[in-house]
Amino acid sequence: MARRPTIKDIARRAGVSESAVSFALNDRPGVSEGTRARVRRVAEELGWQPNSAARALSGERCGAVGLVLARPAHTLGVESFFLQLVSGIQEVLSAGRTALLFQVVDDLDAECALYRRWWAERRVDGVLVVDPRTEDPRPELLARLGLPAVTVGGTGAPGPVSSVWADDAGAMARVLDHLHALGHRRITHIAGLPTLAHTARRIASLRTEAAARGLGRREVRSVVTDYSDAEGAAATRRVLAEPEPPTALVYDNDVMAVAGSAVAAELGIAVPGRLSIVAWDDSALCRVTHPRLTALVRDTAGFGRLAAEELLTVLAGGPPRAREGEQPRLEPRESTAPPPAAY
Incomplete structure (x- = not known):
């Protein structure tokens, strides 16, 4: 393997001392602008890059942030x-020029242990906390460690670390508005993991919005899954086999919605003739499925940009704060219609 270039190699080729190279590459006084330019040119020619581990040990940033997922791998x-x-x-x-260090772990305990190790090893400058x-013990842990962090998908309430959040309750209200206006009174929410805060907010919002319209828990309810297509399909099959099946299903992601649509087709239940379907997250899957699925549309990449920008602000010394992302909008498509009169 080719040997990585060092500061000594740069000094030799540029005809200066190693200390002059260090001053030039780290924007410190002590060398002329001509020398600084020459050193940087030589460093680029040699393909030299700073050693992130050495920089971290010296108290400088290592140039990386971390992202950990503690979810069943098969759901990703x-x-x-x-x-x-x-x-x-x-x-x-x-x-x-900041790197993203990504890792999947088995559970929340493993995630917290990883944060402790990253902090001790100065592996990352900060972390983005999802789900x-x-x-949730993570915000307090990270604040205690002094590891800069941004929670992605928080509640919007003040906390020990910064957060970016989306209005899940408002989004659920828009979905129920749409279905209720069409005439649906038996609505089942095929939800995700019940321990996730956004799942809990959606379930709570569904109950609140249903009660405001005079609908009870027997008519409007949530069924929890692990977000996978397999569990989404299984939950769909169970609720459609009930004596009084729902006339509308709301799925917590696009994958479960498409799986549920396939189950309905297999059972001979017409969408939207007998069953209306809404997907929480819009995607290409929702737009190529027949019929095309009504879905909540949001700029997920923009939400990621907002989270990264907030983390960089925190790394620059900004205080913890909560920032709201763009509100999701409902895109009605062919999968929702009034329920049949017999239902």
């Missing part, structure tokens, strides 16, 4: 949300 490969989120994060980080929990 088919869901477009995280790909879009990471693309937005990476767009901001790459512009500032906030209803009872």
Whole structure:
């Protein structure tokens, strides 16, 4: 393997001392502008890059931020949300030549242990925390460690670390508005993991909005899953087999909605003739499925950009704060219609 160039190699080729190279590359006084330009030119010619570990040990930033996912691995490969989120994060980080260190772990305990190790090893300058929990130890832990962090998908309430959040309650209200106006009174929400804060907010909002319209818990309810297409399909099959099945289903992601649509087709239940379907996150899947699925549209990549920008602000010394992302809008398509009179 080729040997990595060092400061000594740069000094030799530029005809200056190693200390002069250090001054030039770190924008410190002590060398002329001509020498600084020559040193940087030589460093570029040699392909030299600073050693992030050495910089971290010296108290400088290491040039990387961390992102950890504590979810079942099988639920990640088919869901477009995280790909879009990471693309937005990476767009901001790459512009500032900041690396993204990504890792998947088994559970929340493993995630917290990883944060402690990253902090002790000075592996990252800060972290983006996803999937906030209803009872979440991570913000307090990160504040205690002094590891800069931004929670992605928080509640909007003040906390020990910064957060970016979306109005899940308002989005659920818009979905129920749409279905109620069409005449639906039996609505089932095929929800995600119940320990996630945004799932809990959606479930609570569904109950509140249903009660405001005079609908009880037997007519409008939530069924929890793990976000996967398999569990989404299984939950769909169960609720459609009930004596009084729902006339509308609201899915917490696009993958489950498409899986549910396939189950309805298999059972001979026409969409939207007998069953209306709404997907929480819009994607290409929702737009190519027949019929095309009514969905909540939001700029997920933009949400990722907002989170990365906020983390860079925190790293620059900004105080903890909560920033709201763009509100999702409902895009009615062919999968929703009034329920049949017999239902």
